[in-house]
Amino acid sequence: MSQEIPDGIPFTFFTSLIREIAKDTSPNTHGQPQNPLDTFNRWLQKLRNDFSPFPPGTTSAIFRFLFPHEDARRKFGMQETALSRELAKCLCISDSRLLEWETKGETISLGDQLRHILEPACSDLGAICSLNVTAVDALLDELAAISRFSANSIRAKFPRKRRRSRETILKELFRPLSPFDSACLTQIILKDLRPLMYPLCEKQLHYTTALKEFRSNCVIELSRFNAMKAWDPTYALIKNHRVCCSLDNACDAFERNEPITKPTVGAQLEVPKSQKGRDFRHALSFLSRSKKVWAETKYDGERAQIHVKITNGRPKIKIFSKSKRDSTDDRIAVHSIILECLGLDTSTFEDVILDAEMVPFNGEKIEGFWKIRRLIESTASGARRKVAKDTEPESPETQFTQSSKEEDCPSHLGLIFFDVMHLNGRSLLTRPYHERRGILETLIRVLPGKALLAERWEIDMSNLGRQGGLSSWLPPKRKVTEDNHYGSPETRLGRIFARTLASHEEGLILKAAESTYNDWVLPWVKLKQDYIPGLGDALDLVIVGAGWQKERALELRIPRTTLITFYIGALTNAEEMAVNPAAKPHFLIYFTSSYGLTRGELEEANFLVKSNDPVHYYDKSKHKTLFYDFTLATHTHLQVLLREPLLAELFGDRFTKARDEGYFEIRWPRITKIHRTSERSWRDGLSLSELQAVASQTIGMDHDIDLDAARIWKGKDAILPTDDWRGRCRKWEVRLGVAERDVVPPQKRHRGSELRTSQLAEDLQDMASDYSSRTLRVTTNLPQASAHSEKPLSQEGGVAESYASSENSQSSLIATSSLFRAIIRKYPSPPTSPVDTRPPVVNQYADVNKRSSASFATENDGIDFLQAAVVWYDVEVGIGQMSDLALAYLQTNRVHSLEALLTGSGWHPITSGSPWIQRAVVFLDPKTEGGRLFEQDLLLSLKQRLGSIPTHVRKPVWIFNSQTFNWSEPYRRQALSIVR
Secondary structure: OOOOOOOOOOOHHHHHHHHHHHHHHHHOOOHHHHHHHHHHHHHHHHHHHHOOOOOOOOOHHHHHHHHHOOOOOOOOOOOHHHHHHHHHHHOOOOOOHOOHHHOOOOOHHHHHHHHHHHHOOOOOOOOOOOOEHHHHHHHHHHEEEEEEEEHHHHHHOOOOOHHOOHHHHHHHOOOOHHHHHHHHHHHHOOOOHHHHOOOOOOOHHHHHHHHOOOOOOOOOOHHHHHHHHHHHOOHHHHHHHHHHOOOOHHHHHHHHHOOOOOOOOOOOOOOOOOOOOOHHHHHHHHHOOEEEEEEEEEEEEEEEEEEEEEEEEEEEEEEEOOOEEEEOOHHHHHHHHHHHHHOOOOOOOEEEEEEEEEEEEEEEEEEEOEEEHHHHHHHHOOOOOOOOOOOOOOOOHHHHHHHHHHOOEEEEEEEEEEEEEEEEEEEEOOOOHHHHHHHHHHHOOOEEOOOEOOOEEEEEEEOOOOOOOOOOOOOOOOOEEOOOOEEEEHHHHHHHHHHHHHOOOOEEEEEEEOOOOOOOOOEEEEOOOOOOOOOEEEEEEEEEEOOOOHHHHHHHHHHHHOOOEEEEEEOOOHHHHHHHHHHEEEEEEEEOOOOOOHHHHHHHHHHHHHHHEEOOOOOHHHHHHHOEEEOOOOOOOOEOOOOEEEEEEEOOOOOEEOOOOOEEEEOOOEEHHHHHHHOOOHOOOOOOHHHHHOOOOHHHHHHHHHHHHHHHHHHHOOOOOOHHHHHHHHHHHHHHHOOOOOOOOOOOOOOOHHHHHHHHHHHHHHHHHHHOOOOOOOOOOOOOOOOOOOOOOOOOOOOOOOOOOOOOOOOOOOOOHHHHHHHHHHHHHOOOOOOOOOOOOOOOOOOHHOOOOOOOOOHHHHHHHHOOOOEOOEEEEEEEEOOHHHHHHHHEEEEOOOHHHHHHHOOOOOOOOOOEEEEEEEEEEOOHOOOHHHHHHHHHHHHHHHHHHOOOOOOOEEEEEOOOOOOOHHHHHHEEEEEE
């Protein structure tokens, strides 16, 4: 090893920072891990003392090394396997030894494995290498120029005729380095220094200890923001990076002392980070300072930041993706659309920067996200271009719709614009959103099926939910909106969200009218179906295999021996097995899930799989010992196959298709529960055909199929099936608890028969032993309940008791008494959806279970009845006359959706509800459409879940007519239904 000290900053000095951070942040070094920022500050001080002034390019080189995943310009085209082979050749070592890190689990990265191999042969582990930071950075540029995925600016430095081979460059890079320097450089090439900066301690090398005794946040990681702030306390570097997200440009401008104050056309802007809204109130709380919020449709496509500049009378286009990659050549198919919708007048137009979403169109209709991959590959002119292959195994429905549509309306790429950040040399970053949107609408010419403006709705925030005081307990004021809808901002947002879900869109983005671009105070807020507990698409599917996933393992800080990725399959021959029970099951394994389980649940899943003698996937001879056949369609690293597949409950964000498969799968799948075989069998999971049917219905493809069939078989004059969009909107509004009160002609209610209640009662009794319901399941974050529940209200469990309603209507309540104000002072904050999991707020009254079931007739009875109840009611409908204290409980224990009501009261297939809840109480108006739909959905849900939920877990559900309910009359006689 050469001892020659290089000019400039030695690369060994940089790696000393990595070594010190690893020591200081190790969980077993100190009781509390040290903040790596302290280590970085000490290192930075020594760097300035020893090497100032820095050579040009030092700032950008250090940050590219320290945060290699931020380096979007350089792509090396090598992952662990390919890099292992190259390193084995240039260092004359065995590539099989390098790859042992994947199987033995003693190290969690290739760099660490390389260090272990090189150290025994090294005579001086502390030697300073002869390469400096600038030289290593230049050699990495040369190495990246070989990859066709690197930026053109990198490839242009090294013309093809003058490029050296990869092996030659790697020899020049690695041979002067010490073992630890080599490990760091290896991880820089792999774009991830975390395994060396934050290594696992010895105790974490076993999955049980790592999962049970450590947490994901047991170390503090050095952030790019903190490192920039330490490097430049004046915040000039941070401000540069905020305007120009390229590390190179921001650092180079900082070194030249030239602050970047406005966007530069051709240099990507930082993409705003969105907050996640967990419910309507939570989503709006981020924007509570705003007077007006716009809810913008979130389209399911690929982000495109579009830069257009007129040079010598000709437009030049540059497009950046969300991953900061220059995608101009990849998206050449939309260049003509950009120019057409802008309608450029070169005499007045100079330049513009736009934000848009690239989506697939079929005619004027936006298609599913999965179509965009094929369209880009078939139209790109750069590295992403691929020749189309007709190897996709299509489902019959997909084959039918594609064959019927592509003849007349072939799919094509289009754009949906939603912001403008720069126009004619003037920055718009500090202009408010409402002004930028106005400019955008005058700039973009809408081209149906090619270029659209994002759809949006206005929300008046002047009546946002109060946080305390008397007004926090009262129903929200009724305020008319622009489309004649009454309600609070939360209700308004809920109805807009219902429209979005009914239209099968991805979700909403909330933007304050006063917010600037990338505003830290008024951020964008993302609201999606799967963000709200209980609303994501959920299914019972089968786990057939398991493996490891590097990125997720680094997040959880667990060793290579942990099974963290579960391979999901579906039965392909369910019909054959129904006819012939002796038929051998066949599973299609075609997607994976690495998320959803807690650390404790993941440890239990590992024990469950490993204790049942799984078959190693690469041991092909043992595949014959399995009782099932399988086809592996996914291309990730499967390690083991389960001898007995396990049933799992998964949820996610709607459905999508993989790149090379024609079958729907859950998008962003998360596992909520894995059943032991003694609890539920894999046979309870959805078959492949059932999964495709559910997905088609969820995304609206079943209606498209009906339309195509009518066009083909019935001709042009055919009466086409209608799309019940309004019906879907209404159902979503009811499910979200934001349905409006409709006035409909009164209908006479017959005792025990309205809405087929008595038939449902019989069905509920029949369902007591039925355990095979395959309805979509939901998930929640409510805590588990104890086994204690209310005493049965009837002698026979599972019977829905129906009663006639009273004809006396009661007035809506208004509470302003001194007693009510006293309660407000004592309990000032109302809870948020889905349900309050605290103990009851008042406990001086006797438990309702300790009295006769026929004695509910006094004021205290009403208080006790609601005290331990989860309640649903329409806020715009009165609930008769009641005491102030009962009103307080009504407001405190209210939930806002059907799923939250069922979850809290123990009618959820996964969780057992909240321990303090003894009953569910529903007040509805059966004369309104919303009330009827809610009652139908509720009773059907109870019927479907009755057989799978034990009687000691589920709590009774009381349903009352809110318009005829009288608090002074016995409750049993007034109940429309009581379901146990």
